[in-house]
Amino acid sequence: MSMYTASSLKSELNDRGWRMTPQRETILQIFQNLPKGEHLSAEDLYNHLQQMGEKISLSTIYRTLKLMARMGILRELELGEDHKHYEINQPYPYHHHHLICVKCNKTIEFKSDSVLKIGSKTSQKEGYHLLDCQLTIHAVCPACQRAISPL
Amino acid sequence: MSMYTASSLKSELNDRGWRMTPQRETILQIFQNLPKGEHLSAEDLYNHLQQMGEKISLSTIYRTLKLMARMGILRELELGEDHKHYEINQPYPYHHHHLICVKCNKTIEFKSDSVLKIGSKTSQKEGYHLLDCQLTIHAVCPACQRAISPL
DNA sequence: TATTTATTGAGAATACTTTTTAATAACTCC
DNA sequence: GGAGTTATTAAAAAGTATTCTCAATAAATA
Ligand SMILES: [Mn+2]
Ligand SMILES: [Mn+2]
Ligand SMILES: [Zn+2]
Ligand SMILES: [Zn+2]
Numbered sequence: 001m002s003m004y005t006a007s008s009l010k011s012e013l014n015d016r017g018w019r020m021t022p023q024r025e026t027i028l029q030i031f032q033n034l035p036k037g038e039h040l041s042a043e044d045l046y047n048h049l050q051q052m053g054e055k056i057s058l059s060t061i062y063r064t065l066k067l068m069a070r071m072g073i074l075r076e077l078e079l080g081e082d083h084k085h086y087e088i089n090q091p092y093p094y095h096h097h098h099l100i101c102v103k104c105n106k107t108i109e110f111k112s113d114s115v116l117k118i119g120s121k122t123s124q125k126e127g128y129h130l131l132d133c134q135l136t137i138h139a140v141c142p143a144c145q146r147a148i149s150p151l
Numbered sequence: 152m153s154m155y156t157a158s159s160l161k162s163e164l165n166d167r168g169w170r171m172t173p174q175r176e177t178i179l180q181i182f183q184n185l186p187k188g189e190h191l192s193a194e195d196l197y198n199h200l201q202q203m204g205e206k207i208s209l210s211t212i213y214r215t216l217k218l219m220a221r222m223g224i225l226r227e228l229e230l231g232e233d234h235k236h237y238e239i240n241q242p243y244p245y246h247h248h249h250l251i252c253v254k255c256n257k258t259i260e261f262k263s264d265s266v267l268k269i270g271s272k273t274s275q276k277e278g279y280h281l282l283d284c285q286l287t288i289h290a291v292c293p294a295c296q297r298a299i300s301p302l
Numbered sequence: 303t304a305t306t307t308a309t310t311g312a313g314a315a316t317a318c319t320t321t322t323t324a325a326t327a328a329c330t331c332c
Numbered sequence: 333g334g335a336g337t338t339a340t341t342a343a344a345a346a347g348t349a350t351t352c353t354c355a356a357t358a359a360a361t362a
Contacts, residue, residue, distance in 0.1 A: 019308055019359050042349080057311045062350060070253050072289075078229050082319080083349060099273055102221050108277055112269055119288050122250055122261055128290035131253060135286045137270050138223075139279035170328050170339055193319080208342045213319060233350080234318060 003091065004028065004073050012071070023056045027064050031074060031088040037109055039077055039085035072131035080105040089132050092116060097134055101141035154242065155179065155224050163222065174207050178215050182225060182239040188260055190228055190236035223282035231256040240283050243267060248285060252292035 009028060010020035030048060034040065040048065042061050049056050065086055068074040077085045080100050090096075095116055099108040112135065119133030160179060161171035181199060185191065191199065193212050200207050216237055219225040228236040231251050241247075246267055250259040263286065270284030 014360075017308085017360095021309065021359075023310075055311095059312075059351080060310060063309085066350095099277060099279060101279065102282060110273055112273075114265055115269060115286060118263055118266060118286065122263075123288055123290045126250060126259055127293040128250060128252065128288070129296055131289045131291065133286060133288040135266060135269065135284060137274055137279070137284040138282045139274045140282065142278040145280055165329075168329095168339085172328075172340065174341075206342090210320080210343075211341060214340085217319095 004032075009073070023060050024064055024067075026054055026056065027061070028068070028073070031086070034087065039079060039087045039107075041081075041083045041085050043083070045086075070131075075132050075134065077134070078136070079107055097136065099137040099139060101144055102138050103140055103144040103147075106141050106143075155183075160224070174211050175215055175218075177205055177207065178212070179219070179224070182237065185238065190230060190238050190258075192232075192234045192236050194234070196237075221282075226283050226285065228285070229287070230258055248287065250288040250290060252295055253289050254291055254295040254298075257292050257294075 006020070006025045006028065009024065013020050013024075026049070027045065030045065031040070042058065042065060045061055045065070046056070046058055049061075065074065065076075065084075069076045069086065072089055074086045075089045077087065077098065079085050079098070080102060092113070093111070096109045096111045097115060099110060100106070115133065115135045120130055123130040123133075157171070157176045157179065160175065164171050164175075177200070178196065181196065182191070193209065193216060196212055196216070197207070197209055200212075216225065216227075216235075220227045220237065223240055225237045226240045228238065228249065230236050230249070231253060243264070244262070247260045247262045248266060250261060251257070266284065266286045271281055274281040274284075
């Protein structure tokens with residue numbers, strides 16, 4: 001749960017016998033510069049890259065997202081849509097959680113030190129090495145409460 | 152976040168112009184009787200039903216799982232596999248959270264009153280109607296920390 | 303620089319989930 | 333209780349996100 005740079009990522013990859021590539025560096029940069037509150041799907045990232053003139057294949061994007069999520073660099077989020085979203089996994093005090101409307105998927109971010117503490121305490125107690133902890137609140141937003149619901 | 156019975160489910164469905172069916176009642180019962188710590192995928196549920204001699208189609212299962220999740224009766228869980236898992240959404244003090252190994256998907260359940268409080272406080276503050284809150288901790292279990300990792 | 307092999311890109315394949323359709327059956331209102 | 337309305341079901345087809353395959357490329361290492 002610390003900050004990554006291109007070179008620290010390279011070190012960690014090389015230590016495990018893996019390789020740093022321009023594709024991985026580019027993807028890391030995009031997430032590092034992503035505005036607060038934005039979350040990218042694989043397809044979003046693909047489009048984002050195309051607009052920048054970068055050509056990275058969808059296969060590579062999927063592979064890289066999964067790799068970085070398992071390394072703890074990215075967080076994999078379920079925001080109620082039919083695909084995963086990703087964002088950079090920031091340490092305290094930028095670490096945050098999500099409140100999601102199950103009907104319209106509107107998402108609000110919020111912080112909580114105590115959740116972070118519970119996460120590290122719990123993983124420590126079980127001997128797990130912590131990568132990320134996310135509190136996801138499923139609820140119905142004010143607008144959807146008023147709407148006559150088709151589901 | 153309260154306990155459902157077949158008749159309370161029927162009432163809530165009818166209030167919205169929907170219908171109670173034997174399929175929905177059967178599926179509710181299965182989740183109510185599921186052993187602590189067990190989570191079912193759509194396919195798991197389908198097989199479970201077949202063994203009971205019940206014939207409910209996969210489409211109906213998918214529809215019912217989504218319906219009950221949106222109603223707050225079931226929790227939809229991402230346990231690291233390529234499909235969703237479901238369990239009954241129990242109120243305090245049975246409500247719990249999950250610690251997941253990102254490498255082998257081993258899952259441990261744990262309780263936390265304070266997370267529950269944060270969940271209700273946060274949703275209330277934003278005017279959201281709370282359905283469920285889940286703290287998901289992504290980590291590496293002791294066994295996988297020792298293993299030479301292919302990823 | 304040469305060697306090794308992890309990684310990439312393109313497309314094919316897979317797997318999960320949703321949609322479509324006609325038939326059925328729950329609910330409502332007499 | 334019975335008739336009418338329409339939500340729900342089963343089965344199959346379709347859709348879509350994600351993974352896999354494989355030959356070509358290029359990072360790491362010495
Ligand atoms: Mn976020
Ligand atoms: Mn559970
Ligand atoms: Zn909403
Ligand atoms: Zn593990």
